[in-house]
Structure formats: C-alpha cells, structure tokens
Amino acid sequence: MNTITALITAYKTGETTPTAVVSAYLDVIAAVDSGINAFLAVYKDEALAAAATATKRYATAAPDEVLPPLLGIPLAIKNNILIEGQLATAASKMLENYTATYDATIIQRLRDAGAIFIGAANLDEFAMGGSTENSAFRATHNPHDLDRVPGGSSGGSAAAVAADMVPAAIGTDTGGSVRQPASFCGLVGFKPTYGAVSRYGLMAMGSSLDQAGPLTNTTADAKLLHDIMSGLDPMDATTIAPDTYPTVETKDTYTFGVPRSFLTEDVDADVLAAFDAHVESLKAAGHTVVDIDLPMFEAGLAAYYIVMPAEVSSNLARYDGIRYGFSASGDDLLDVYKNTRAQGFGAEVKRRILLGTHVLSAGYYDAYYGKAEIVRRKMRAELDQTFKTVDIILTPTAPTPAFKLGEQSDPLAMYRQDIFTVPVNLTGVPAISFPLGTVDRDGKALPIGVQYIAPHAGDERLFDAGVKIYDSSLSPK
C-alpha cells in the first residue's frame, strides 16, 4: 500500500523519483490490469514525460523551495471527467470517440498541483450503476476476488487503487458512487458537501446531487486531494463560499449517532457484526455513541429514484447526435435523434431516461417529483435537528460486501444497494467511507466499510475523525 504522503516524502529525500514510481505503476498496470479492467486508457507516454519533468524539478529544487503539493503523484481519473485532448467516453458508445476540448476545473487544479494523470478509469455508463457492469466496453473486476464486482459507478477508480496500480484516484458520487466502491475495495472514499467541488468539466448526471471525490488508502491522502480540488469556481455557479454554511468545529472526541431502526434484516449479518464492533471500539476510544431516529432519512431511496432519473432525463437530452458524439443516420431529424439514442445508450441509461421522463410528464409531476422534493426538504430538516445533538452519523456504507458479477440482474434489487448512501446526496451533506476489515466469502477476504456523515460544510470534521480513528489504526509503512 502506497500513500501520497509517503511518496512525497520519498521524493523529497531522494529515496525514489517520480520517474521510478510512475514506471513501476505502469509495470503493475501492464502486469495485472488485463484481469481487472480498471482502465479504459493508459496515458503511458504523457505520464512518463510528466514524471521526467517532475523528477528534474525535485533534483534541481533549492533547499527551501516550496514545491507543488502533488508533484510527481500519479492518479487515475474516472472517464466522465474531462482531460483536454484525451478521450472522455463516460464508458458509453455515445462518446466512444469524443475527445475533451478542455480541462475540468478539478483536472486543472490537480495539474497545477503537479499531479500526473496515468489513465482513464472505467465506470458504469454515464456513472449509472453500482457495479461497473454497465460500462459499454468491459466490466471491471474486484482485485480482492476477480469473480466479484468492484462496486460502482467509480469501480475502475477503486479497483486501480486496490490493486496498487495507482496510489489514489478520482471518482464522482451522485448516490454513493465513490463510497460504495471504496467499501467494496477496502479504501477511503469521500463525498464532499454539495457545492464544495466544482463540476465544470464533469459530465452531469443528477445536477442537484453530483460531487467529485477522492478514493485513497488513507484519510490524510483524501484530505490532501480534496483541499486541492475544492473551492469556489466562477465556471460552476453551484460552488459554495467558505461562509455559506456555519462553521463545523473539530473536537477531541465526538458524539456519534446510530440510526438503529435503519439497520434491518436487509443488512448482511457479518456487516452488522463488524459495524457493532466498530461502535464498541469508538466507545472504548472515549467517543460517545447514541441511538437516533431518522425516519425520513430511511425513506430517502424512493425519493432518490425519482429525483435522480428526472435530472438524468434532462441532462442526457444533449446527446442527440447533432453537435458531438455518436450520430446514427435517419430519414428525418426525429429519426436521427431516436436512432442515435437507441444505438448510443445502454439498457440502464435508457431505463433511467424513460423513468425520468415519466415522473416529469404532465399529470405525474406533482405526484412524483413534487412529492420527492417535499421528502427531500423534510430530510434536510430532520438532519438539522439530529446534528444539534450528535456530531457524526454512523451507518454501514453498503448493506453487503461485493457481490458476484452477473448476480444482481433485477434493477430494483441493485438500487437497494444505495440505501445508506443516497440520503447523503439528497441532503447535500458530506460523508466518508472507511474500511472496516473484511468478511469471509468463498475463502476470499472481502472488504466492507463504515460511513461517517457530518453536517453541511463538515468535511474537515470527517477528515479529523478519520485521521484520529482510521489512519491511526494503520501500521506505519
């Protein structure tokens, strides 16, 4: 396991160089990725050139020179994030040959900080799914058990880090797409407060829900990446200022709230046992753990599967074969649209567009979208009340460990995977998933995760808790 912080130290002391490290990661990718499929593209030449520049910069730096914080650090980037001049496919046939014409803001910021983009990570098509099986090109496998999924939609990003093909990766999270793969692959995965990170240059899925976040081996690395990516961006009007929300303090010990009635029979028994053991370890470390009621939070999944498809159907209307991307032939303009979208989109994307069109259509809007927004507002009010008495809400990240490829064929059953993660996106609060050990399945040790949820703008509190509770439990490398 490599961490960004350890690599930076090793670069500065001259113990190793970006060229040596990037070459070593490229070797791992060449050796193992054919069995995992974490990457859709590897930017070998660009990465080696950038590594050579970074190596030279370390060699010639003055002793007191302040170097960019990620100088020489290779990252995998989910392929729904634009890198100028590289294919940005969203793992869809619709954009199979689409080359990004500009850098996303987060890419620009990571580039300015010295990061090296080593490759494009696989995902569920347009980030829709929880297994990376919906990629139009190939399914990604979980490095802990190649018969199982890595989670999704940021499954390529998670698998790349878990298989040591890269020290960290960037994903996007609309309903759990960073946290759930982090849980399945044994990583730290962070979903920031809504508006903390610019979406300029990210392919929009659910615009009231989407955020980009890191997948890393430690909390410290997640914080490092988030601090570079976050902040106001004139190109994204939804980005928030430091004073948009009241300050959320960090503390020596925290009060954790557990929504006990939410932990039902749908949660795997081993996951529940590990979760309860974590609760006990928090108490032993001097934290307080109390039971809480979150009835609206528990009802969030139904609201999510109205709001998200509604926004998907609007956001994906732009892929019509006219201005960019795949274009099918047709007798008239309407046929061009219909044929392009029939041939360019996969089954799950079509399903969500049709569902979104239904819930937004005349006569149904009030019954579905209107009611879902009322539920959403009640969820926010319920959270505001809850955070008056607790600092952090605690749930499992996903109800089960990673499932097998092809095992979940019923869409509704797949959606239930998101039960603990979607309320976070619906309310816009930040959350982070930490590894919680492993459970045994078919002789393989499968990682599981625990989710910490903080109030709006409580990102720093989650990092603080993570460093104290999770990072401190890791053996020093």
Next chain:
Amino acid sequence: MLICHHMNRDEILHLGELSRIALTDQEVSTLETELSAIVSYVSTVTDIAGDDADATPQVGARYNVLRPDVVTNEPDQYTQAMLQEMPKTRGRQLQVKRILKTN
C-alpha cells in the same frame, strides 16, 4: 403502502417517443415489467411526503449567482477543437438535417 402501477406497452412506447429513443419490441416488454416495479416502489413517496399543506415543493436552496458581464474566452479559442467533434460540418459550420419541407 405499495400501490401497483402497471405500465402498459402503449405507455412505454409513448415514453420512448417523448425521450427520443427508438425501442425494440424486446426492450418494450422488458421495460413493462421493470418500470412497473420501479414506479410502484417510488410511489411510496406520496405516503412519506404526507398531506402537509405548507409543503410546497422547492428545489434546493435559492440564491443569485452573478458574474461580471465580460467575454471570457479568446475568439476561435475552442472553434477547431469543437468542429473536430461535430458529426457533420461544412466549413466552420455544423451541418444538420433540413426540418422544413419544400413543395
């Protein structure tokens, strides 16, 4: 309470028209089952939202976002790159299908 909302073939085809997606017969029959199950499930929001008279739907928090009214990119900065991505072009223009018929 879970209410069964069966979506029939005509409704699915209508959604396909509205969504500008041509659907095969096979897709229509699969979607009949899948969308009916999903719509029945999401209908539970009606009960969850309740009969709160004050609860008018409102999407997110509202505030104004303004930027200075200035040009933010150079002329032709993205033109060639964007032309490259267009399915059909003529010179510096995007070529589209005729939508008005001539007699």
